[in-house]
Amino acid sequence: MQRCRVVHPEHPGEVLDDGLAVFFRAPKSFTTEDVLEVHVHSGRAIVAAVLSAISHLPFCRPAEPGEFTRRAFNGGRLDLTQVEGLRDLIDAETESQRVMALRAAGGEMRERFERLRSDIIHCLAMVEALIDFGEGDDIEEGVFEQAREEAIQLNKTIQSYLNDNRRGEIIRSGIRLAIFGPPNAGKSSLLNFLAQREAAIVTPVPGTTRDILEVSLDIGGLPVIVADTAGLRQTEDVVESIGVERARNMVQGSDISLCVLSLPETVDSTTPIRLPSGVQPLINPNTCFLLNKTDLISSPSNVRDVLGLPYERAWTVSLTTGEGTSEFLSGFASALQEHFKLYDRLGSTEAPVITHVRHRAHLETASRFIEAFLQYDAIDVVLGAEELRYAAQAVGKISGLIDVEDVLDAVFRDFCIGK
Numbered sequence: 001m002q003r004c005r006v007v008h009p010e011h012p013g014e015v016l017d018d019g020l021a022v023f024f025r026a027p028k029s030f031t032t033e034d035v036l037e038v039h040v041h042s043g044r045a046i047v048a049a050v051l052s053a054i055s056h057l058p059f060c061r062p063a064e065p066g067e068f069t070r071r072a073f074n075g076g077r078l079d080l081t082q083v084e085g086l087r088d089l090i091d092a093e094t095e096s097q098r099v100m101a102l103r104a105a106g107g108e109m110r111e112r113f114e115r116l117r118s119d120i121i122h123c124l125a126m127v128e129a130l131i132d133f134g135e136g137d138d139i140e141e142g143v144f145e146q147a148r149e150e151a152i153q154l155n156k157t158i159q160s161y162l163n164d165n166r167r168g169e170i171i172r173s174g175i176r177l178a179i180f181g182p183p184n185a186g187k188s189s190l191l192n193f194l195a196q197r198e199a200a201i202v203t204p205v206p207g208t209t210r211d212i213l214e215v216s217l218d219i220g221g222l223p224v225i226v227a228d229t230a231g232l233r234q235t236e237d238v239v240e241s242i243g244v245e246r247a248r249n250m251v252q253g254s255d256i257s258l259c260v261l262s263l264p265e266t267v268d269s270t271t272p273i274r275l276p277s278g279v280q281p282l283i284n285p286n287t288c289f290l291l292n293k294t295d296l297i298s299s300p301s302n303v304r305d306v307l308g309l310p311y312e313r314a315w316t317v318s319l320t321t322g323e324g325t326s327e328f329l330s331g332f333a334s335a336l337q338e339h340f341k342l343y344d345r346l347g348s349t350e351a352p353v354i355t356h357v358r359h360r361a362h363l364e365t366a367s368r369f370i371e372a373f374l375q376y377d378a379i380d381v382v383l384g385a386e387e388l389r390y391a392a393q394a395v396g397k398i399s400g401l402i403d404v405e406d407v408l409d410a411v412f413r414d415f416c417i418g419k
């Protein structure tokens with residue numbers, strides 16, 4: 001790195017800035033080509049003057065969006081999972097997204113998928129040896145059985161990647177959280193508390209919220225798209241009933257849901273009261289509960305026992321006085337982190353391997369071809385080999401190390417200019 005004066009190429013007397021220049025000699029640069037980086041002060045006028053000066057050099061033009069990264073890919077520096085990781089890293093808004101993107105950009109997924117592909121190819125090599133030489137003469141006995149055994153294991157590995165509850169994809173795109181419950185329970189008050197602003201209208205009138213209101217938030221380092229919904233009840237009002245229908249669909253389509261109940265309407269000093277009938281069908285084993293308005297009842301401490309709700313997924317608060325809200329926030333963040341496990345098992349096989357729908361599609365295809373291979377017996381090795389070849393190709397498409405011109409554009413298109 002050299003300190004230097006940056007001058008206009010056509011008027012060298014004209015000093016544009018006092019900066020630094022770094023020369024990266026090929027192939028030890030990001031793009032694997034020769035790269036010169038000029039560091040100048042960040043004032044808009046300086047940057048504009050330097051860019052305009054550079055454009056006077058006949059061999060220079062501004063980069064297309066994603067062009068540097070594309071050159072890095074063409075030069076073999078990055079595979080597609082790393083390219084995607086890099087793009088996700090630039091876009092990351094929460095800690096979990098940053099951690100996951102960094103792992104991908106650093107080549108962890110690349111390594112996983114490359115190993116998978118080379119294992120399939122190893123399997124294929126055994127089968128092809130059988131085709132070329134035939135069992136018994138030059139090849140030892142049992143090769144086909146061994147190939148089958150390996151294929152079964154490979155398929156298990158792929159299935160374990162696929163059975164991740166889409167955690168990687170969900171963290172990338174945001175966890176969809178639906179707030180639901182009966183009217184007037186404090187759902188919109190909760191949204192406002194989480195967003196720390198008056199995002200939703202709150203009034204004492206039951207049925208205030210009618211449409212769905214979404215806010216993107218960072219909860220415990222996880223990206224969460226929180227949706228406030230209309231209170232669930234039977235209603236003659238046409239507009240409200242559409243809202244109720246939308247609320248139900250939202251809860252059913254969400255990744256996790258939080259049921260808000262108003263304590264004075266849910267518990268009685270003597271009898272535990274059943275959950276409101278509109279709410280009941282939407283409750284599943286992962287539903288979280290927020291029992292609101294503790295300020296309006298006398299003994300809030302044992303209501304979770306009374307209602308038989310799990311301690312790790314139910315909290316009592318008053319959104320008006322703020323009582324219990326910090327316990328709720330930290331408890332709910334832990335519940336989310338537990339559900340979308342990313343932090344505690346980093347680097348282990350538990351961490352999600354699939355972060356893009358594209359990966360899932362190719363892995364499903366690979367698995368189908370391996371299963372097809374397993375249908376053949378030793379007589380049909382030629383056909384079986386073909387299935388394995390397709391399986392290896394499908395995995396290769398994830399890293400883009402084999403012909404995939406069509407997916408390249410899609411991957412690079414979303415890059416910001418200059419990277």
Ligand SMILES: Nc1nc2c(ncn2[C@@H]2O[C@H](COP(=O)(O)OP(=O)(O)OP(=O)(O)O)[C@@H](O)[C@H]2O)c(=O)[nH]1
Nearest residue numbers: 183184185186187188189207208209231293319320
């Ligand atoms: N006393 C008390 N009132 C509360 C509390 N939380 C919310 N409220 C009040 O309860 C009323 C309803 O609150 P909202 O947040 O609009 O309730 P909602 O569940 O969104 O209601 P709908 O949109 O009609 O379904 C408002 O008057 C709030 O001020 C609380 O903890 N204690």
Ligand SMILES: [Mg+2]
Nearest residue numbers: 187188208209
């Ligand atoms: Mg509301």
